[in-house]
Amino acid sequence: xxxxxxxxxxxxxxxxxxxxxxxxxxxxxxxxxxxxxxxxxxxxxxxxxxxxxxxxxxxxxxxxxxxxxxxxxxxxxxxxxxxxxxxxxxxxxxxxxxxxxxxxxxxxxxxxxxxxxxxxxxxxxxxxxxxxxxxxxxxxxxxxxxxxxxxx
Ligand code: SF4
Numbered sequence: 001x002x003x004x005x006x007x008x009x010x011x012x013x014x015x016x017x018x019x020x021x022x023x024x025x026x027x028x029x030x031x032x033x034x035x036x037x038x039x040x041x042x043x044x045x046x047x048x049x050x051x052x053x054x055x056x057x058x059x060x061x062x063x064x065x066x067x068x069x070x071x072x073x074x075x076x077x078x079x080x081x082x083x084x085x086x087x088x089x090x091x092x093x094x095x096x097x098x099x100x101x102x103x104x105x106x107x108x109x110x111x112x113x114x115x116x117x118x119x120x121x122x123x124x125x126x127x128x129x130x131x132x133x134x135x136x137x138x139x140x141x142x143x144x145x146x147x148x149x150x151x152x
Contacts, residue, residue: 001095002028003088005103006036008144013038017048020103022144024151035095039108039130043084045077052077053117054107058126059085063133069107072119081108085130092139102131104143111135111143 007014009029010021028034041047050071054062061067062078069081085108092100102109110128115121127135134141142150 001097002034003092003095003097003100004029004034004036005101005106005109005144006038006041008101008103009034009036011036011038013041013047015040015047015049015051020144022148025101025144025147028151035091035097037088037091039084039088040081041084042087043080043082045080045084050075051119052081052107053115053119054126054128055117058114058124059107059110059129059132060126062129063136069129070117081129084108085133088130089133089137092134092137097139099140099142100134101142101144101147102128102134104145111141111146 007020008022008025010019010026012019052069055068055070057067068078106128108128108130111131113123116124
């Protein structure tokens with residue numbers, strides 16, 4: 001079993017009500033090999049919702065209480081992002097996935113690269129809140145781009 005960001009399987013859980021469908025991942029879902037998660041929905045955020053970015057640092061600093069996840073209007077959504085990360089970790093622990101595929105660049109799901117908090121489409125190094133918590137707990141977490149090389 002693998003754990004996958006729900007938007008990559010075609011679920012309309014993205015901030016703008018859309019999805020990030022990757023057909024090979026949807027195929028794996030249909031074969032019963034995937035469990036889907038959307039950390040932002042699990043944290044209690046609505047869909048559609050205002051896009052968020054991590055103001056400085058990355059998911060690591062958010063989990064340490066040193067940074068925040070905010071909207072462009074400076075609304076603080078940190079608590080919901082942390083709740084979503086914890087709920088996702090609980091699910092991961094319960095199914096013990098071989099690996100986890102998360103949507104790149106997201107403030108929740110991004111692995112190694114995320115948007116930089118300026119809402120200008122600029123990237124910085126670091127992972128999103130959920131990705132960071134999963135990595136910290138020893139799970140193998142990759143982006144959908146890395147997964148493309150594994151799943152054909
Ligand atoms: S939180 Fe993750 S699963 Fe949910 S829409 Fe954002 S990138 Fe996709």
